[in-house]
Amino acid sequence: MAYWVLRSEPDAYSWDDLVRDGATEWNGVRNYTARNFLKEMAVGDEALFYHSNTEKAAVGIMAVTRTWQPDGDDGKWASVAVKPVRPLAHPVTLAAIKAEPKFAELMMLKQSRLSVSKVEPDEWALLLKMAEG
DNA sequence: GCCAACGTTGGC
DNA sequence: GCCAACGTTGGC
Numbered sequence: 091m092a093y094w095v096l097r098s099e100p101d102a103y104s105w106d107d108l109v110r111d112g113a114t115e116w117n118g119v120r121n122y123t124a125r126n127f128l129k130e131m132a133v134g135d136e137a138l139f140y141h142s143n144t145e146k147a148a149v150g151i152m153a154v155t156r157t158w159q160p161d162g163d164d165g166k167w168a169s170v171a172v173k174p175v176r177p178l179a180h181p182v183t184l185a186a187i188k189a190e191p192k193f194a195e196l197m198m199l200k201q202s203r204l205s206v207s208k209v210e211p212d213e214w215a216l217l218l219k220m221a222e223g
Numbered sequence: 224g225c226c227a228a229c230g231t232t233g234g235c
Numbered sequence: 236g237c238c239a240a241c242g243t244t245g246g247c
Contacts, residue, residue: 146246
C-alpha cells in the first residue's frame with residue numbers, strides 16, 4: 091500500500107468533477123518522473139487530490155482502481171484509473187503544509203512542479219490528521 | 224504579471 | 236554528450 095499526491099488545476103479537472111464522474115482516468119501526464127510513479131501504483135493505493143494554482147490545497151482522498159495502461163499514441167506515457175473515496179473535512183493548504191516542519195522532506199514540496207508525487211506513510215498520517223482533526 | 228525551478232530541445 | 240536557450244508550470 092502506497093500513498094501519493096495527484097495534482098490538477100481545478101479549472102481543468104477538479105475534485106467536484108471527479109465526484110460527479112464517480113471515477114476517472116488520470117491521464118495526460120507528460121513528465122517521466124510522474125509517469126514512473128503512475129506505473130508504480132497498485133490497486134488500493136490512496137492519493138490526495140491537490141488543487142494547484144487557484145486553490146493550492148489538498149481537498150480529497152482518492153483510491154487507485156486499476157494499474158497503469160498506455161496513454162497517448164506513442165506508448166511512452168501511462169495513466170491509471172482512480173475513484174473518489176471521501177472529501178477532506180478541512181482542506182490542507184499548501185501554506186499549512188509548508189508551515190509544518192515534519193513536511194520538510196515531502197516530495198511535493200521538494201519538487202514543486204511534479205504533478206504526481208509520493209507520500210511516505212508517516213507523512214500521510216499527518217496529512218490526514220491535519221485534514222480531519 | 225512576474226519570477227524561480229526545472230524539463231526539453233537543438234547546436235556544437 | 237554537453238550546455239545554453241527556451242518553454243512550461245506553479246506559486247507569490
